[in-house]
Amino acid sequence: MANLQPVLLSGGSGTRLWPLSREAYPKQFLPLAGDDTMVQATWRRVAELADRAPIVVANEEHRFLVAEQLRQVDAPVPAIVLEPVGRNTAPAIAAAALQAMAAGDDPLLLVLPSDHVVRDVAGFQRAVRQAIPAAEAGALVTFGIVPDAPETGFGYIQADAGEGLRKVLRFVEKPDAATAQAYLDAGGYYWNSGMFLFRASRFIEELAQFRPDIVDAVRAAHAAAKHDGDFIRLDKEAFASSPSDSIDYAVMEKTGHAMVLPVDIGWNDVGSWSALWDVAERDGDGNAHHGDVIAVDSRNSYAYAQRLVALVGLDDIVVVETDDAVLVARKDRVQDVKQVVAQLKQDQRSQAILHREVHRPWGSYDSVDMGSRHQVKRIKVKPGAKLSLQSHNHRAEHWIVVKGTARVTRDNDVFELFENQSTYIPIGAKHRLENPGKDLLELVEVQSGDYLGEDDIVRYSDIYGRSE
Amino acid sequence: MANLQPVLLSGGSGTRLWPLSREAYPKQFLPLAGDDTMVQATWRRVAELADRAPIVVANEEHRFLVAEQLRQVDAPVPAIVLEPVGRNTAPAIAAAALQAMAAGDDPLLLVLPSDHVVRDVAGFQRAVRQAIPAAEAGALVTFGIVPDAPETGFGYIQADAGEGLRKVLRFVEKPDAATAQAYLDAGGYYWNSGMFLFRASRFIEELAQFRPDIVDAVRAAHAAAKHDGDFIRLDKEAFASSPSDSIDYAVMEKTGHAMVLPVDIGWNDVGSWSALWDVAERDGDGNAHHGDVIAVDSRNSYAYAQRLVALVGLDDIVVVETDDAVLVARKDRVQDVKQVVAQLKQDQRSQAILHREVHRPWGSYDSVDMGSRHQVKRIKVKPGAKLSLQSHNHRAEHWIVVKGTARVTRDNDVFELFENQSTYIPIGAKHRLENPGKDLLELVEVQSGDYLGEDDIVRYSDIYGRSE
Structure with a gap:
């Protein structure tokens, strides 16, 4: 029993795939190559190998997205480690390693970026199984992609002579075209895929040897983390004090225990x-x-x-x-x-970061039409979810239930609305929308008034802690 | 006093400018080069010269558009001759000529396509004034554009030797590139702009000489025309019996009275x-x-x-x-x-012909969002306009007034709705929407239900004659 712990890194912002990928809803959450989103496909790829629920390292603002998308593919409830700020892969993986060891054992971490394509899933799984004995013996294993072109967009790993799993001779930076061609001609060079397998304690040991400052900061951030359901919120001050560094620079290029397993598994980083x-x-x-x-x-x-x-x-x-x-x-x-x-x-334009459809803890809204005196939103409310009790000084709101059931609070009245029914929230009325049902609630909101900014809102109470 | 009668030809469908120009709302009605639409700019170009309200030859389905757009630029109320079917320019101009002579006089027709750009309006007006004496004397004058490139997309007119207004030697078809270059090098060749000046009776005489079949058909269509406000609906059967032919083929290439005035007036047909x-x-x-x-x-x-x-x-x-x-x-x-x-x-797709915003006699609607169980429309109703009394078997409608005042009929109730107010039309209710005010009424309609097709409508009465 290898005690294999999948670690999904979900920190990327994917701006090179704009306008489909945007910071608030990046690449890993989109179905870019198939019906699953990329983080879903990443989980499915390891599900069969996993001995434990995944650990996901994610941005604070993506926490509900990650949880929801993994739930949709029936993943066991993950531990979601939230980075208060981005500090690159070495601190992120260190936090995952500490989380993996929190219950007292020492699993093998299978570290995977959550935004890559792997066409040959069986080949991937064979490679992981092949690497397990070396990882159990203390090696830090990286998976090197057999190159089929002189790519200048990736770093390369030079392997020792031989076949299969081998010692790493060196890591090399993204080469120029001539150098990349020379690597391809020489053989023994592989693309650095960012996938790793190692025992949690071994990674922390090696990191402590080369970058004790990172280990100290992440240990402090993890020790002071707040647990909020399945979310582990790393302490912001401590985590922010960690240097920002990649696993390659911090550990893999320095350790004497790096090994590489060349793989040809239909890998693509879908980076553009x-x-x-x-x-x-x-x-x-x-x-x-x-x-x-x-x-x-x-x-x-x-x-x-x-x-x-x-x-x-x-x-x-x-x-x-x-x-x-x-x-x-x-x-x-x-x-x-x-x-x-x-x-x-x-230019501080929303299209840099947000999609038109904006995701919230309670569901989502999508501003489908905007005029000088009106705005139309499609609103989806998850079963059991509840928006804040609020009022507006400049706009009336009109709600039409398209699907499901809405419970509406309007000043002192509370009533339910069913499909094809509508109601009206006058300017100034305290109101709340909730979904008391078991299915998604879909409604159309038409706002009318002379000012329609998102900042025309007074919040009285909010179950997601947003009243302040 | 020249008694100059502008004739605006508005029959084009402008599909080469898709997706902005579409059959139901083509090029001449779009502001493609400036703030005015092209038909508006065409009117403004001749307003100063015109002794009479314009005659517009248009498609039946563009009649309200033409009237509305000319009204916006304060044109005198035009006579709008409606072609029941397209028969090219010779019958269209013949119908305009008969309409121009209907009151017993015989004006000079200044025939202009309504979808061309002319940058030098003063130059255009000078050219028209220069051509008037010849037209009054019986010539059929065409305006030839001084070419600045060996264009292969236009026909050419070869002028007799000399300067200014001259006899036409011949019309030539769109040439190949080498021929076009030869014309340019030789000089004396001009682009055929489709603009003409001639006395109404002279055009009919010449057309009767070469194509009596066309004159007979158009005379019958005009004699049996139905007058409907400012619209003159040519008789469909008679007009459809006319051969389809261009003024160039039918008259200009055959007559001995064609003259050409070369002009350099910043002309462009905006054909692509x-x-x-x-x-x-x-x-x-x-x-x-x-x-x-x-x-x-x-x-x-x-x-x-x-x-x-x-x-x-x-x-x-x-x-x-x-x-x-x-x-x-x-x-x-x-x-x-x-x-x-x-x-x-x-593929029978609406985008071939319709814009998302669809114009109707009473105003317009724009389907801004569509889901599986809902559709959102922005609706504009002109002052005094009234939609048909109708009902739907599969959808409820929810109306939110964004601007102006609505009068709503719902079964036996009639009531008014003001800005920021909304109402609800249940499935099956007989209802009607009208604008009793002096300003445009803007509202948002949300349809909800399990079937949202335009054909789910029962019309009980309609002031635009659409109840059948």
């Missing part, structure tokens, strides 16, 4: 729109299209459409169409999407 | 997205962008955005983003947009 085109199914003209796309005489294009997108006479173009933003880019220039996101951030 | 790029103001990188566009390292692009559009690393690309469809095309391939429209028509 061109990478998504690489992994997508394509038609005879090399086009990969999702959604409602009409292409006239176009080749090697990638198009993602929520509405209708028509392409005419295009080669090597990426088009991504979402509710509130459209990206059109040359496929070999998709790395520069980050410049668009930087521009939007500089 | 690349033509719009040609006439647009461009930045230092050659980009012409309308709306919310962010461009990273892109050149010579045209982008029209209703939401946010981001361009990365693009050269010579056209992007047109509308509520329900996005076009991305190489700028030198924009003629093939018609293939997209053809495909959409073949």
Whole structure:
């Protein structure tokens, strides 16, 4: 019994896949390659190997998303370690290791980024099983991807001579094109995938040897963590005091116990729109299209459409169409999407970070239409969930129940609304919306008034602690 | 006093400017080059010259649009001749000529397509004034555009030697590139702009000489026309019996009385997205962008955005983003947009013909959101307008007044709703919406139910004659 503990790293913000991926709802939570979201696919990939419920290291603001998405694929209830600030992978994995050892045992950590594609799941599982004995014996095992092209976007791992699991000779930074080609020609070089297998205590020992400052800070942050249901909130001050460093720099490049298992498992980091085109199914003209796309005489294009997108006479173009933003880019220039996101951030525009549909602990809302004197929102409320008791000084609200049952508090009245029924909240009335049922409540809210900002809200009480 | 009668031809469908221009609301009704729509700009261009209210030849389904748009620019109330079917320009102009002579006089017709750009309005007006004496003397004058490039998309007119207004030697079809270059080098060749000046009776005489069948059919259609307010509905059977032919083929190429006045007046037919790029103001990188566009390292692009559009690393690309469809095309391939429209028509998709916002005699509606059990529409009702008395078997409707005043009939009740108020129409209730006020009524309608098709409607009475 290996006592294998999956650790899912969910800290990425995925801005190179804007506008589909945004900080508040990034790449790992999107179904970019198949029906599952990427974090769901990551769990499914390890479910069969796992001896324990997963530990997920995530951003504070993604906590409900992670929990909900793993619940949807019937994962055992995870421990969700929340990073109050991002400090790169070495502190994140250290926190997961301490959490894994909290009950007194010392499992093998299988550390996986939650936003990669692995096409050959059986091959992945064989590789993990193959690496277990070495990890149990104290090695820090990394999985190196057999390269099929001289990629300049990844770091490389040079393995010792031999076959299968071997000692690491060295880690090398992202190379230039000539160097990458030389690695490919020489053989024995593998892409650094960011997947690891090692005993929890061994990782902490090695980290303590090279970066005791990180271990000290993370130990303090974990010891002072607040437990809130399945969430473990690391202490902010202590965690923030940790240096920011990657596992590669902090440990793997320095330790004498690094080993690499070369694998060829259909891996892709899906780090850009061109990478998504690489992994997508394509038609005879090399086009990969999702959604409602009409292409006239176009080749090697990638198009993602929520509405209708028509392409005419295009080669090597990426088009991504979402509710509130459209990206059109040359496929070999998709790395520069980050410049668009930087521009939007500089202009403090919501599209840099938020989708039109915004997720909340109680469900979600999606602002589907906005005029000068009205706004229309689709609102979804989870079973049992309850919005805050609130009032507005400048707008009336009109609620129409589309699906499920709503319980409405309006000043001194409490009443239920069923499908096809509606009610009206006058300006100034104290009101609350809740879902007393067992199914999702869907309603349409129409706000009308002369000021419709989100800041026109007085909160009287809130079960999610947002009244302050 | 020249007794100049402007005739605005508004029959085009503008599908090469899809998705902005669509059959039900085409190019001439859009503000494609400036704040005015193109038909409005066409009227303004001739207003100063005109001795009479304009005659507009239009499609039946555009009648309220034409009337409304001309009213907005304070044009005198036009006579709107409605074509029951399209029969090209010769019958259309013949109908206008008969209408112009209906009161017993014989004005000069200044025939203008309503979807062209003319930058030099003063130059245009000078040219018309210059042509008047010849037209009064019986000539059929056409305005030839001085070419500045060997365009292959236009027909050419060869003028006799000389200066200014001259006899036409011949009309020639759209040439190949070498021929177009030869015309340009030779001089004396002008683009056929489709603008004409002639006495109404002279046009009918010449048309009767070469195509008596057309004159006979149009005379019958005009004699049997139904007058409906300012609308003159040509008799369908008679008009449909007319051969379809252009004024060029039917008259101008055959008559011995054709004259051409070369003009250099900043004319553009705005016949494609690349033509719009040609006439647009461009930045230092050659980009012409309308709306919310962010461009990273892109050149010579045209982008029209209703939401946010981001361009990365693009050269010579056209992007047109509308509520329900996005076009991305190489700028030198924009003629093939018609293939997209053809495909959409073949698939019987609404985007081929309708915009998301649909215009009706009483105002408009725009379906801003659609779910499996609900639909949200923005509805605008003109002052004094009234929708039909109707009921639905499968949906409830919820109306929220955003602006103005609504009078609501619901079964036996009639009541008024003011801003920020809402009401509820249960499934099966007979109801009617009207605007009793002097301002536009804007409301949000939320439909809820298990079937939301437009065909779930029983109409009991309708002031626009749609009850049948």
